[in-house]
Amino acid sequence: MIKDRKSTGIHCSRCMYSNLCIANNLPEGELFKLNQIMSKMYIFDSGQHIYHQKQNAKYIYALYSGCCKEYYIDHEGDEVVKNFYFPGDLLAIESFTEQEYHFSALAIKPTQLCAIPKEEFLKLMNENESILKRYIHIINKKLNNDNSIPVTTNARRRTAAFLLNIFTRIQQRKREQNYIRLPMSQFEISNFLGLAHETVSRILHSFQKNKIIKILNKNIYIDDIDLLKSIAKSS
Amino acid sequence: MIKDRKSTGIHCSRCMYSNLCIANNLPEGELFKLNQIMSKMYIFDSGQHIYHQKQNAKYIYALYSGCCKEYYIDHEGDEVVKNFYFPGDLLAIESFTEQEYHFSALAIKPTQLCAIPKEEFLKLMNENESILKRYIHIINKKLNNDNSIPVTTNARRRTAAFLLNIFTRIQQRKREQNYIRLPMSQFEISNFLGLAHETVSRILHSFQKNKIIKILNKNIYIDDIDLLKSIAKSS
DNA sequence: CGTTAAATTGAGGTCGTTCAAACTCAGTGG
């Protein structure tokens, strides 16, 4: 569903997550111009697609609320999850200078997104130094973080790194919370980590046995974050 | 060693690889300004460092000739190779908005680099739309290519994908060449692919046995690129 | 030509996968 952004009352200056997003630290004039070009909100239910691979890419998106997964289907027909996105994250920036979206994006929670028209945004960057700097900074962070889970390590380490990554990102958004309500299934986690879903299940339960985490339905409580960190680092 | 770039006679307008680099398709005025800020050439022998992790990051670099590896040392003290770079490639862009370099870079061939001062370059991007567009395009390509070898696949597939990647990049630079002179050791390849170096050796020789490649010292001849491609795709 | 690094080859062990089956839980309809 598409809504007029202004009618929703949503504005970067009132957004809880603007500090994570493009709007962070922008001078008032640039913030105003940025909101001018973001005229639309896209709203999706769980299970709905934001966009499909190879679809014409007119927008990038700032996630306002909810959660998405970005994925593609490989040659064997298996899903490969490239990333998960939370409020304040930008979607589709890897397709910014491309005609078509590289991946597909799907809402795994009810999700609202601010649509950023690429043409107008490029012009804004050209004319506003703070927006340019901010955008390049965001791309650079993506360049560094997307590689944060090493190419190859054992499954325990990958899984620990994943939990920490999600936990950190949720902590940044909601303060003082020692548990994660994982929005994605273990199957999706396994497709993200490149592991069998049985392996993910086994490792989560071995973490629980070692009193590192506690699993209650989809809630995961972090009991020993230091141990989790040491597992994520060392082999 | 550092040289004055002008004195070397090097200029984007005469560079064989400018089409791969920032200079691609720039209007003359922007090309001129770009060359104005690139006042220095950095020259290294094999085995010398371009920069070290955590070193103050004043420049990004355009590789003019030679070859580099980008790497870091993990918590176990093992080398993790993030990428290899060829003429026309940009180094250190992931540190563009950071104080310090994220990784270390080392010449694995005698190498010349055009140093691009970050501050001046940012100003250029702000004032010149073509340079901005071009740079964002380059970052986006990096974002997409760095993830081109899937998180997890079997060693055969990774190795095939690696050979194709290197082969394609060398083909782009030197026309009509059905062999690769690999500038990096099998040990470095294994550190890039996240495999044991013995595994890399075994797989290369299994490719040779299957008449996909021919290995002569460090030269690798591609005899059946279609088969190599199909290995890189399917599991 | 000699020294050292790089590559090859083999054997054994381990981690993660695959296949199969059982279980849990939320949602649906009777």
Next chain:
DNA sequence: CCACTGAGTTTGAACGACCTCAATTTAACG
């Protein structure tokens, strides 16, 4: 309110890919 359903998860067992360790051969370079 309860049985049924199906997706998601758990658990077990066996296999196989890749790693590790060790020994040897080959290539690189002063």
